[in-house]
Amino acid sequence: MKAAQTSPTHNIQIEDPFWSDYIRLVREVMVPYQWEALNDRVQDAEPSHAIRNFKIAAGLEAGEFHGMVFQDSDVAKWLEAAAYLLETRRDSALEEIADGVIDIVVGAQREDGYLNTYFTLKEPGKEWSNLAECHELYCAGHFIEAGTAYFRATGKRKLLDAVSRFADYIDSVFGREPGKLHGYDGHQEIELALVKLYRTTGNEKYLNLSRFFLDQRGTMPHYFEEEWEKRGRTVHFPQLSMVHDHSYSQSYLPVREQMDAEGHAVRLVYMCTAMADIAAETGDAQMLSACKKLWDSITGKRMYITGSIGSMEQGESFSADYDLPGDLAYAETCASVGLMFFARRMLKLHRSSRYADVMERALYNTVIGGMSLDGTRFFYVNPLEVYPDVIGKNKNYDHIKAERQGWFSCACCPPNVARLLASLGEYIFTLQDDALYVELYIGARTRVELGGQMVDVELHSDYVSEGKVRLVVNPERNGEFTLALRMPEWTDRVDILAGGETESVTCAGEDGYIRLTRKWHPGDTVELTFSMPVRRMKSHPLVRQTYSKVALQRGPFVYCLEEADNGKRLYQLRLKEDGEYTLGEEEEFPKGVKTLQTAGYRVSSEGKWTNRLYQSDTGYVCEPVDLKLIPYFAWANRGIGEMSVWIFEDTRLDPTEKILSP
C-alpha cells in the first residue's frame, strides 16, 4: 500500500510562455509587494502589523500586538514563498531579507520552543486554551512548512531547527498520554506540515504527531466543547460558532468516517491533504478510502466549473450537494490552492488523470484569477457572476467585491497564491513506477531517474494558446522507460508525433494517461497537439442554478462575459447554439491567451414593458450582437464591471430580424 516516494519536484526550472511571467511576477512584484505589506508600507492597504508583532515579541521594538489571532501565518507563508523562489534561483538580496526575518522570528521564540506572537504578547498564560478558534497550531504549521522549504532551498538550518524545537514542544504538550492535551487545531494545517517535517528530518515523531491530530479530530467527548467549558465558556469570535458548529471544522465525525465535503472549505482541503499524506506514508487503507470519498464529494458534487469551492459566505463553507449559486459563491482563492495540494497528493495514491484535471481547472481559473495581472491586487472571494450595481444594495452580496483589493485584514489568500506559484514546478511531473507522468503541460526542464539512469527532460509548451507541447528526452544512454502523458479532460483528440510518425489518439488509458513505453535515445522528441475546441459546457442535471445556461471552455480556461467588452446587463446576452468562435488576443492580457468572439443576441429592455413588471402573451425584443468572451482568470483587470461565466442559451431567437419571441 505504500505509495512511491520519489518525486522530481525539487529540481525543476519553469520556462513557459504563459507561466514564466507569473513566476517573474511572484519574484519581482508579489513577494516584494507582500514584504512591504507585512511591514505596513503599502499606502492603500490596511496595515498588517505582522512583522512588527514579531519584533515586539523578540524585544526589538516596543508596542502591542495588532491583527488577527493568526497574523503570524502571513509571515510564515511569505517566508515559504521566498524559499521556493530561492530554490529555483538563488538571490542574495532576497535571501538576506529572509535571513533577517528568520532572525526576528526565532528571536520571538520562547525558551521552551513555543512561538506565537498573539499569545506571547496579548494573552500570555492562555496558550492552548482555545484550539477551536485561536489558530496556534495552524500558525505553527505554516512556520514548519517555511522551515522545511527554507532548509531545502538554502541548506540553512536556523528556521528548520527552530520549528523542530517548536514541534518537539508541541509533541510534549499533545498526545494520548495522561496529562497531555488530547486536542487538535480548529484550522487544519499542522497535520500536513508535520509530514513535511518528517520527510525533511526523517524523525518519525513528527509523522506520528500528525497522525495523532488526525485521529483525535471528531472523537467524543468533543474537545472544543471540553476546552470551552474549561476556560469558562469564553469565545474569541462571538459572531461565529467555531466552538459548537463541529461541521465547520470537520470535527463532527472521525476523519475516516467523513464522506461529504462539509464546513469551511480551506480547512477541509488542508485536512484532506494531510490525510492523503498519511495514507501514502503509512498505507492506511481507511484513510485512503476516506480521501477518495471526500474527493468525489468535493469535485463531483460541490465544485464550481472554475475549480473553486465553498458555496456560501457563512462559514466560508460548503453547503449541499449540487448547490452552486454563481452569484453568491464564496469560492475562496485559498480553497482552490488547497484543492491543488490535495489533488497532487492523490495523483500518487490513485493513478487517475482526474486529479490533475481538477488541479489544472483550479490553477488556470481561480488560483490565478485571485490576483490581478500586475500581481498587486487580490480576490479573496471568486464569484462566477457579478453585478456591481446590486452590490451594497442586496446585502446577500456583501462578501462580493467587484475589484481586487490591495491587502486584506485577513490576508490569507495573497501569500497562498505566491507560495503556490513559486512552487509550481512541483505540480508538473510525477515520477512513479519507472514512468514520468506529465500532469500539467507547463514548459520546464528537469532531471530525473528513469530506467536506472538519469534523464534530462525538457517540456516546451505552447499549451495555453495552441494546445501544442514538445517533449525532449535526454537519457545518458539509450534506455527503456515510460512517458505517461495526461489526456486533458477538455480534449477528444491528441496528435502525437514521435519517431517520425504521427498518431491520432482519441482515447487514453483507463486512468487517463497515454503511455509511451519504448527504448528512448538521447534527443528523442515527442510532439503533442491537443485538439482544443471551444466547448459549450453544461452542469450536472442536479445543479439547479445553471439550467438553461452554458459556460464556454477552451483548453484549461473557462470563459466569461465582461462588461468591458459587452456592456451592461450581461444576463440579457444569449449565445447562438451553433455559433462559430473566432479567436483573438487582448493587449492587456498575457500573450497567447485567446479571447473568443461569436455572434449572439441581446434581449432589449424596450418593448411593451414600460412600468409593467409581469406580462403574458409577449416576449422579449432581441437584436443580434457580437459577443466577446475572455478567460475567467483575466476578469476585473479593465475597470469595475459586470461579469458572468454562465450564459443563457436561447435558440428561439430569430437572428435575421428583431422579433418578439413568444
Place this chain on the structure above:
Amino acid sequence: MKAAQTSPTHNIQIEDPFWSDYIRLVREVMVPYQWEALNDRVQDAEPSHAIRNFKIAAGLEAGEFHGMVFQDSDVAKWLEAAAYLLETRRDSALEEIADGVIDIVVGAQREDGYLNTYFTLKEPGKEWSNLAECHELYCAGHFIEAGTAYFRATGKRKLLDAVSRFADYIDSVFGREPGKLHGYDGHQEIELALVKLYRTTGNEKYLNLSRFFLDQRGTMPHYFEEEWEKRGRTVHFPQLSMVHDHSYSQSYLPVREQMDAEGHAVRLVYMCTAMADIAAETGDAQMLSACKKLWDSITGKRMYITGSIGSMEQGESFSADYDLPGDLAYAETCASVGLMFFARRMLKLHRSSRYADVMERALYNTVIGGMSLDGTRFFYVNPLEVYPDVIGKNKNYDHIKAERQGWFSCACCPPNVARLLASLGEYIFTLQDDALYVELYIGARTRVELGGQMVDVELHSDYVSEGKVRLVVNPERNGEFTLALRMPEWTDRVDILAGGETESVTCAGEDGYIRLTRKWHPGDTVELTFSMPVRRMKSHPLVRQTYSKVALQRGPFVYCLEEADNGKRLYQLRLKEDGEYTLGEEEEFPKGVKTLQTAGYRVSSEGKWTNRLYQSDTGYVCEPVDLKLIPYFAWANRGIGEMSVWIFEDTRLDPTEKILSP
C-alpha cells in the same frame, strides 16, 4: 384637490363562495386561536406573554415584562380584528372578551395617558428616548386603530377615549414648538392611525400630528442620531443598525423627496398609506406626487409576481430595481397587507385600475398564502421557490421556512392577516363622483347613496372558479348613476349581459374601468363573464432572476409546482410552450379553486453524468411527464416539500421520445 370622502366600506356583508369561508375562519379559528396564543395557551407555539404584560402593568398580576419591545401591538391588532368581526356581526361572547381586554388595557394606561407595557414595566423613565428602535409610537398607532374600529363596531367609547387621551398626550410631547420632541417613530404606523382618529373624532389636532410626523421624517440633523447621542449611544438591537441606517426606516430624505422603494418593506407601505391619507385630506400635491413615484417604484420595479415585496432578509427590505430572487425573497406577509392599505388609498386619489390589480394580486396570493387553509399556522416569509433539502445547509436560506409556524416570537403577521380579512369588505367597492366602483369581485351586499337616493347593491360572485359575476341593483326608484367595473389586468375580454343584451368588451376606459351609466331600475342585473385563460407570465427584461422561466396565472391566482403533486427536483420540470391546460379541483383546497394539469417534461438526472459535474457535447435526457400546478396561496398544506412559482420553459425538447437535447 380634496378627494371624495364617502366610502361604502362600513356597511358590507360578504357572501362569497371563496371568501365567506375565510371570514368564517377568521371568526371561528384565527381570532379565537390568536386569543389563546396571546394568553400563552397554545401548546406548540412560543408564549406571547402579551396579555400578561398588560395585566401586570394594570396591577392585576405580579410578574415581569416578556416579549419584544412591540409586544403590545399584538393585542391591539387582535382587538382591531375583533372589532371588524363585531362590525359585520355582533357576537356577545366575543364582545365580552374584547371588553375585558379593553378594561385590562385601559387599566394599564398611565394617568397622563401614556400606554406601553414595555416602558412601564421594564424601562420606566426611558419613555421616548429611543424612537428609532423601541416602537412606542408604533404600538400607540395600533391601539388608536383598534380604538376607532371598536367604537365604529360597537359604539363603545372606552378604548376610543383612552387612545384619544394617549394621542393628546403624544401631541403634548411631540411638535415643532420649543421644548417638544421633534422626532418620529422608527416604524411608521401612528401616522395612518392618527388620520383614522381624526376621521372618527373630527379633531384636526390628530390630522396635524400625523402630518407633523411625516414632515419631520428625514429632516436634518437626523433625529435618530441626535437621540442616540443624547441617551449615551446605547442601542436596543445591537445586531441591527436601525439608528444609523436611515434608508431602513425611510428617514434618509424628507418623505416628499423619496422616489425609490428603500428599506424595511412594511415600514414603507405603512408610511405610503399615511402619505396618501394626508394627500387626500389636505390636497398636498407634493405628497400625492411622492405617493405615485413610490407606488411605481414598489410595484413597477420591486414587487414579486405574487404581490409580495422585500427581496432580502437583511432588514426585511427592498434591495434594488428588478432584483427579485425568488428563493431568497423575504416577501413578508405584513408587507403585502400594507401594500393593500396603500393601494386602497391610491384608488381614490388617482383613478386607475392598476391599484386594484395590485391589491388583488397581493390578496389572492401572498396575504392568504400567509396562512394555512385551516387558519392555524402562518408564514412570515413567502418565498417563490423552496427546496427544503437545502434549507439549513445553505445558510442564505436560514430565514426560509418550508412549513407554516404556529405563532412567532415576533408575531406581527398572523394578527395582520386576521384584521385584513375581517375588514375585507372595505376593499370591494369605492364610492366616488356618483359612481360605484367595483374594485374586487367578492360576493357582497351593500347599501350606498347614488344619484341622490339609497341603492342596495348585491354582488354575486363565481369569480375565482369561473370568472363570473352578477350584480343586482336595487335603487328605491328608477334613477341614473354609474357602475364602474374594473377590467382585471389578467383578462382580455369580458362578456357583459345587461338589459337582455350581451356585449363583448375587450378594452376598458383609459383608467381600466368599464362604466355603465344609465337609468337603473329596481332589480336590474348585470352579468359579467371574464375570459379567464391560463396565462404564461414573463418578467420584465431587467429581472435577471427569471430569464428562461415562466409563471402561470389564471384569474387572480398565480400558480406553482409543488412536490406533493410533482415529486422532488421541481427545477427539472419543463412546461411545453404550446401546452393545453386541464382544470381540476383538489379535495383539500377550497371548493371552486382550480388546479392546472398539463403535459411537460422532466430532465433526468441519469445519463452520462455519474461523478461528472460539467460536460460538453451532451445534453439532458428528458421524458414526458404530466405536470400539476396549484394556486400559490395553497402551497404547503399537504406536508413539507419543494415549491416553485417560476418554471423553466424549454422548447428544444422533443415530446415524442426520450432525447438528448443538444
